[in-house]
Amino acid sequence: MTADGEATDREALVGGMVNAGAVFRTGARVERPAPPNALALHGHLHALKEHGFDAAPTPVALSADGREQLTFIPGNVALPPFPQWVMTDTALASVGSLLRRLHETSAAVGVDTRVKWPDDLADPEGGTMLCHNDVCPENVVFRDGHAAALIDFDLAAPGRPLWDLAMAARYWIPMVDPVSAAAFHPSGLVAPDRLRILADSYGLSSRERVELPGAVEQATEVCRGFVARRVADGDPVYVRALEERGGWERWDRIQNWLGAQRDTFTAALLS
Template sequence: MANSGAVHRDGAAVDRPAPPAAPALHAQLRALRAAGFGGAPLPLAAPVNGRERLTYLPGDVPLPPFPAWAMTGEALRSVGVLLRGLHDASAGLPRPADAPWSRELSDPRGGPVLCHNDVCPENVVFRAGRAHALIDFDLAAPGRRVWDVAMTARYWAPLTGETSRQHPAGLDPLARVRILADAYGLEPAARAEFAHVSREVAASCRAFVAARVARGDETYVQGLADGGGWARFDRVEQWLRDAAHDITRALTAR
């Protein structure tokens, strides 16, 4: 949505708007590949006139309404494994402190790994039903592992407390958040704070949409209206408060 109509494929390359942190991000993407993580595109050249060129990653990307194959437990497990691979590969990489990383959906506390911050289904490339790569790193920034896992769960569980028009019917969000956490290998301390971090994530997502609506971004104005307006954000935030104990129990029960 953030780059609606501005991303184009050119053979084996993708031409798209470059984020402000593109130089630092490009260095990270190259370092991730050198560290053995192949689940991200590679930059092909330095940004020119506010645009960048990245490698095109062939595969299947689920778009809403999300197909049933993309919402299976096995697909979700593969997302958790892929996210863990990103974080582990990035953990030892140097990151320039003065890089203009996006703050829009980033962990307000910062952290030791490169978080993608937008692992929605539309940003995951699948091959043979398994998550193969992440795309659209515009919102990436240093943060805590639990922040990125909670952001991912918001989209994939989904942690909303409501029936989604985008997801297949019958998904159990508490069971699915456990699947994601187990596949990722989320540590006990992170599981204990996960429900609280999920509420922080919800507030961050709300502020993200509000900023774009305030700027008159037609894509987000329409998306907000189609998604139920601010009342839906209110309901989701209330559900996360009410379900905090259940979320923690789902993540920590043996």
């Protein structure tokens, strides 16, 4: 009940690893732990909306106890193991188009370089626009089989558009070896063909198509370093996930597979 005696339905939202069990929905609002740079991130989200990008949550409030409120975006969010509907070619193409819209708007908004943006998954080369850096299925809201919005901008940081696309490709193609893919993705996904679909729907240039496979390899190395730091710090969520998903042998297998498939991916992107 609220202070006025009105009934409230507080629903725990599942998904994700960092804030698992700490995200709740009440009506049209979502309450969750605020990132350290929440003020700057909220300003960026408001600027995206002012520039016409309506496919992200709108910040509502920031509390003194480290919680934030944002608008709830209705739709479907897929959780692993991922169902077939979120891995269709149509769904994949819509992710590429949505990411392109985000990048065009982010480029127009620019980025405040005075802010200490998180470097967990940030582009090592930096950039003049804010990348999402975590466009995984758990952070994309779908409606009628099409990507409608992006959520969870906590890891956003300056970078190149190509970097953000490479990060997204890791999850959506997926850019992992067949054994690793089988653990969370439907069977029958042909990685080179799907990478081409993502590049086409995004509108990737010829030069960037040549660079994309290498960017995916670089992004995979950064993601591995991110996990390694969390494990070294004793984070129980990442320690358990590493053990359950095959340990460092899995990461070795993925990286070796990416290197072996580089020419195949490049040929598919340029065909």
